[in-house]
Amino acid sequence: MSGGELGYAVGMAATAAFAITAVAAIKDRGVDLFGVLVLGAITAVGGGTVRDVILREPVFWAQDLNYLWVALAASLLAFVARGLVTRGQTYAILLYLDGLGAALFALLAADKAWRLDFAWPAGPVILGVMTGIGGGLLRDVLAGRPTLLMSRELYAVPLLVACALYVALLAWAPHYRVAGLLGGVAVSFALRAAAIRWNLAMPRWLLTRA
Amino acid sequence: MSGGELGYAVGMAATAAFAITAVAAIKDRGVDLFGVLVLGAITAVGGGTVRDVILREPVFWAQDLNYLWVALAASLLAFVARGLVTRGQTYAILLYLDGLGAALFALLAADKAWRLDFAWPAGPVILGVMTGIGGGLLRDVLAGRPTLLMSRELYAVPLLVACALYVALLAWAPHYRVAGLLGGVAVSFALRAAAIRWNLAMPRWLLTRA
Amino acid sequence: MSGGELGYAVGMAATAAFAITAVAAIKDRGVDLFGVLVLGAITAVGGGTVRDVILREPVFWAQDLNYLWVALAASLLAFVARGLVTRGQTYAILLYLDGLGAALFALLAADKAWRLDFAWPAGPVILGVMTGIGGGLLRDVLAGRPTLLMSRELYAVPLLVACALYVALLAWAPHYRVAGLLGGVAVSFALRAAAIRWNLAMPRWLLTRA
Numbered sequence: 001m002s003g004g005e006l007g008y009a010v011g012m013a014a015t016a017a018f019a020i021t022a023v024a025a026i027k028d029r030g031v032d033l034f035g036v037l038v039l040g041a042i043t044a045v046g047g048g049t050v051r052d053v054i055l056r057e058p059v060f061w062a063q064d065l066n067y068l069w070v071a072l073a074a075s076l077l078a079f080v081a082r083g084l085v086t087r088g089q090t091y092a093i094l095l096y097l098d099g100l101g102a103a104l105f106a107l108l109a110a111d112k113a114w115r116l117d118f119a120w121p122a123g124p125v126i127l128g129v130m131t132g133i134g135g136g137l138l139r140d141v142l143a144g145r146p147t148l149l150m151s152r153e154l155y156a157v158p159l160l161v162a163c164a165l166y167v168a169l170l171a172w173a174p175h176y177r178v179a180g181l182l183g184g185v186a187v188s189f190a191l192r193a194a195a196i197r198w199n200l201a202m203p204r205w206l207l208t209r210a
Numbered sequence: 211m212s213g214g215e216l217g218y219a220v221g222m223a224a225t226a227a228f229a230i231t232a233v234a235a236i237k238d239r240g241v242d243l244f245g246v247l248v249l250g251a252i253t254a255v256g257g258g259t260v261r262d263v264i265l266r267e268p269v270f271w272a273q274d275l276n277y278l279w280v281a282l283a284a285s286l287l288a289f290v291a292r293g294l295v296t297r298g299q300t301y302a303i304l305l306y307l308d309g310l311g312a313a314l315f316a317l318l319a320a321d322k323a324w325r326l327d328f329a330w331p332a333g334p335v336i337l338g339v340m341t342g343i344g345g346g347l348l349r350d351v352l353a354g355r356p357t358l359l360m361s362r363e364l365y366a367v368p369l370l371v372a373c374a375l376y377v378a379l380l381a382w383a384p385h386y387r388v389a390g391l392l393g394g395v396a397v398s399f400a401l402r403a404a405a406i407r408w409n410l411a412m413p414r415w416l417l418t419r420a
Numbered sequence: 421m422s423g424g425e426l427g428y429a430v431g432m433a434a435t436a437a438f439a440i441t442a443v444a445a446i447k448d449r450g451v452d453l454f455g456v457l458v459l460g461a462i463t464a465v466g467g468g469t470v471r472d473v474i475l476r477e478p479v480f481w482a483q484d485l486n487y488l489w490v491a492l493a494a495s496l497l498a499f500v501a502r503g504l505v506t507r508g509q510t511y512a513i514l515l516y517l518d519g520l521g522a523a524l525f526a527l528l529a530a531d532k533a534w535r536l537d538f539a540w541p542a543g544p545v546i547l548g549v550m551t552g553i554g555g556g557l558l559r560d561v562l563a564g565r566p567t568l569l570m571s572r573e574l575y576a577v578p579l580l581v582a583c584a585l586y587v588a589l590l591a592w593a594p595h596y597r598v599a600g601l602l603g604g605v606a607v608s609f610a611l612r613a614a615a616i617r618w619n620l621a622m623p624r625w626l627l628t629r630a
Contacts, residue, residue: 023418030419032412034367035359049264054469054479059264062329069332082418119482122489137562142347142357147562149455157454202452208443208502209450233628240629242622244577245569259474269474272539279542292628352557352567 007104014101015067016074018044018135021098023078024086026143033079039139040075041068047134051109051127055116095196099158103188106132106159107181110166121167128163129156152202154195162188213388217314224311225277226284228254228345231308233288234296236353243289249349250285251278257344261319261337265326305406309368313398316342316369317391320376331377338373339366362412364405372398423598427524434521435487436494438464438555441518443498444506446563453499459559460495461488467554471529471547475536515616519578523608526552526579527601530586541587548583549576572622574615582608 022043023036031039045061045068052059061067078085085091110128114120118127133148133156140147148155162184169180194200232253233246241249255271255278262269271277288295295301320338324330328337343358343366350357358365372394379390404410442463443456451459465481465488472479481487498505505511530548534540538547553568553576560567568575582604589600614620 027418029360030362030417031360032362032418033416034370034412036418038359038366053263053473054482056266056476056478058266062264062333065329065332068336079418119485122485123482126488141351141561142359144356144360146564149458149562150449150451150564152450152452156458160454202454206453207450208447208452208456208499237628239570240572240627241570242572242628243626244580244622246628248569248576263473266476268476272474272543275539275542278546289628351561352569354566354570 007108010100010104011108012066012070013097014104015044015070017094017097017101019071019074020078020085021094022136022139023075023082024091024094025139025145027082027086029143029145031143033076036079037072037075039143040078041071042142043135043139044071044074045135046138047131047136048105048109050134050138051112051131054127054130055113055118057112057116092196096193099155099192099196100185100189102132102155102159103162103185103192106163106188107166107184110163110184111177111181114167114170121171124167124170125160125163128166129159132156132159152207154192154200154202157202158188158191158195161191217318220310220314221318222276222280223307224314225254225280227304227307227311229281229284230288230295231304232346232349233285233292234301234304235349235355237292237296239353239355241353243286246289247282247285249353250288251281252352253345253349254281254284255345256348257341257346258315258319260344260348261322261341264337264340265323265328267322267326302406306403309365309402309406310395310399312342312365312369313372313395313402316373316398317376317394320373320394321387321391324377324380331381334377334380335370335373338376339369342366342369362417364402364410364412367412368398368401368405371401427528430520430524431528432486432490433517434524435464435490437514437517437521439491439494440498440505441514442556442559443495443502444511444514445559445565447502447506449563449565451563453496456499457492457495459563460498461491462562463555463559464491464494465555466558467551467556468525468529470554470558471532471551474547474550475533475538477532477536512616516613519612519616520605520609522552522575522579523582523605523612526583526608527586527604530583530604531597531601534587534590541591544587544590545580545583548586549579552576552579572627574612574620574622577622578608578611578615581611 019040022040026036026039049059049061085094106128109131110124113124113127118124137147137149139145165187166180166184169176169183173180229250232250236246236249258270295304316338319341320334323334323337328334347357347359349355375397376390376394379386379393383390439460442460446456446459468480505514526548529551530544533544533547538544556575557567557569559565585607586600586604589596589603593600
């Protein structure tokens with residue numbers, strides 16, 4: 001398996017994880033199967049869609065429908081096995097996979113923005129974070145849930161840190177781009193995993209209201 | 211009246227129906243006339259706007275402002291006559307017209323995506339459904355109402371079924387495209403009309419929580 | 421200082437005002453610093469972003485990142501000094517500056533739409549108003565607050581009036597374009613300032629429910 005193939009496989013696993021955690025998130029709201037499929041797919045591909053619209057590029061899932069099929073299949077599976085996916089251990093694994101997926105998508109988006117020379121140096125960081133959290137934001141808005149922005153959860157900050165580090169690397173050591181991509185994913189995932197594992201949240205003095 | 215002219219006339223009637231049912235939907239929330247015009251217009255043209263952005267085409271209402279004028283005029287009318295449009299029989303007629311309009315817009319959007327060779331075969335179905343329900347989703351999000359995705363209403367599924375059938379026809383019998391368009395609108399409208407008439411909803415076993 | 425430089429300086433001040441009033445608006449919801457920066461930036465540049473997507477132009481902040489830096493710096497400042505920015509007199513000054521900024525952005529957006537010959541004559545008015553209120557709408561939706569469209573506040577109507585007057589001037593006296601831009605900003609700001617000063621709202625007979 002080449003590096004590209006491995007990245008693709010992880011991307012597909014992450015797409016599925018996004019869709020499944022989406023179903024887990026909306027499960028207790030009495031959504032029907034149609035809503036499950038729509039919200040699962042939007043969570044999985046929504047962030048990248050917003051990125052591509054802002055970059056004025058063709059939307060990525062139209063170029064490779066596998067992202068969509070995987071998202072829909074995973075949503076269907078999660079609907080059928082919805083008792084299982086929200087159970088302790090399974091859900092924990094999914095959370096970590098979701099964190100890995102968000103890291104991967106964010107870094108790849110930062111890289112895409114850099115290749116297209118979009119708004120250097122802030123552009124790649126912004127589009128990276130936006131791609132990682134955009135789908136979840138759309139899902140929560142459409143499902144009438146409080147969005148990530150309203151919580152103290154450490155979900156986006158790991159993406160922000162890793163994308164900023166990646167941009168710094170592209171600026172000062174562009175030869176290490178591939179290593180930087182992998183390192184960025186690792187940094188983001190490590191921070192997110194620590195947040196999940198030890199239940200870390202934003203410290204209270206960084207809230208508008210303690 | 212040619213087929214094209216008939217389609218155009220139905221499209222305008224449907225645009226008006228979208229705007230009027232939007233006003234009926236938000237009526238009890240104390241919106242002012244400005245909000246009524248904005249939400250009416252967004253409901254009527256929002257779905258097609260999202261479709262065109264994703265297709266990277268010029269937005270349709272910029273090419274033919276009649277859609278917008280009709281939506282604004284219908285919203286104004288619905289505001290003035292808001293006591294009437296929510297009354298039993300008038301509202302029932304509007305609901306059917308709204309279902310016909312959603313069917314027409316969805317099928318035309320699927321056809322547009324097909325003509326532009328967008329993400330065959332899933333693309334035309336997705337953009338068809340998105341065009342049919344997108345305006346209503348935007349309206350509900352902006353008005354702070356629970357969206358369609360959170361209800362058991364049979365609104366989107368008829369569009370999904372009809373767009374999928376239309377794509378199947380384009381795949382296997384493209385010569386019957388025009389008949390397929392009309393048939394698709396008929397199928398979608400028939401399903402929606404049945405759902406309105408007999409108060410059909412998604413069966414409970416297709417909900418995440420019964 | 422040339423006219424262009426003055427406009428640019430007012431634009432930056434307005435961007436900062438948008439971001440700061442955004443932080444004031446969401447302050448009591450317990451948002452963390454990351455959410456503050458994201459919501460501040462979205463409020464400041466969101467409307468123009470939607471405009472550029474609909475115009476199929478490159479997003480304006482990617483062309484000149486100063487808008488973004490100013491929005492982020494202002495959000496950070498507002499977070500640190502959040503006790504101050506919501507205090508009586510400071511907040512009042514910010515409200516007026518926000519009104520001036522919305523006026524400036526709306527008129528400049530109408531002018532941009534006119535230069536690109538977008539959907540004359542409704543297009544410039546619609547994109548003008550959308551640019552003035554779009555960022556705030558996005559912020560409120562993401563923060564789970566009732567949007568402007570659900571209130572009787574006179575925020576958007578001044579923009580609508582001024583953009584419509586500007587379009588009329590472009591139609592009948594295009595030679596006075598620059599004067600028209602300045603006059604439009606003045607009209608919009610005067611109406612908004614009056615609404616703030618005397619607490620004016622939409623009259624009850626223009627509400628769907630009195």
